[in-house]
Amino acid sequence: MRKGKEICKMLKEIRRRIAMENDIELVTSECRHKGSCAGTCPKCEAEVAYLESQLAARKRLGKVVKVVGLSMGLASISPVFYTSCHPHDGDLEVIELQGDVMPPDETE
């Protein structure tokens, strides 16, 4: 299973590419959260919301928006098939799945 910090970096890179391809100014800062990370946080989610609003504004102006396939390189990572029915972690009691949002106070 990929670590949350690794997921966070990948997602940040995707956001950066979307912004760059669509001439959107996106200022990101280094995440200072210590400890485990679920791959996203309110700060990351806010960046996504900002991108979506900027892309919607461009659509309204009749501009071409480029998103589809921008980060297909990520898709070329071979799935390791750690699926929901793949008991890889050895601990049945852990049913909280990867990807939940961290509390805001831990991410600032």
Place this chain on the structure above:
Amino acid sequence: MKAKVSAISRLRIGVDGEGVTTLVAFMLCPLACEYCLNPQTLSVSYSHKEYSPSELYEELRKDELYFLATGGGVTFGGGEPLLNYQFINEFRSVCGDQWKINLETSLNVPSSFLETVIPVTDEYLIDIKDMNPAIYKSYTGRDNSLVLRNLRILAERGLTDKCVVRIPLIHGYNTPEDVARSESEVLALGFDRIDKFQYDIDYAKRKRNLQNA
């Protein structure tokens, strides 16, 4: 139409399908595998949420940019997702064509369920357990004739390139030789994307948890 969902796991990368995916785990399964990872999906008393296709779409849409940019989408698992075949079909009409829809399934369902979702499914992750009917029944409590029939349907439709067939080595139930035999049978059907793996778990603990579920 509502479906019972035991868990939603966002932002999975290289886990169960291409790109960034969200796993939606449905409740209920026709099998009773001894080492089931998600026995909570079998328990009617487990706290779950219910979604209509539109409600689920709204829940998942927050990651649409990632899906579109990476060729990802939603993976339906569980539980057995094909028990919700009508829901999945309707979900496709709600989410449109750009999201990938992957199914993580045992295929142990009536063929009409599978045939309903074939037009809307991009990838199948199929856990066949073991091709030997006796081993399969011993481990899951069910016959595997529907699995074989549905594998043949996928092969006859020329969909093997959309399928990953997963063959586990199951402690106390099959052997590496059984796994090799299953692999040969699956290859003979025309499937060549095969994932062989070994469960790495605390078997005694898992067995106790399943009994308590």
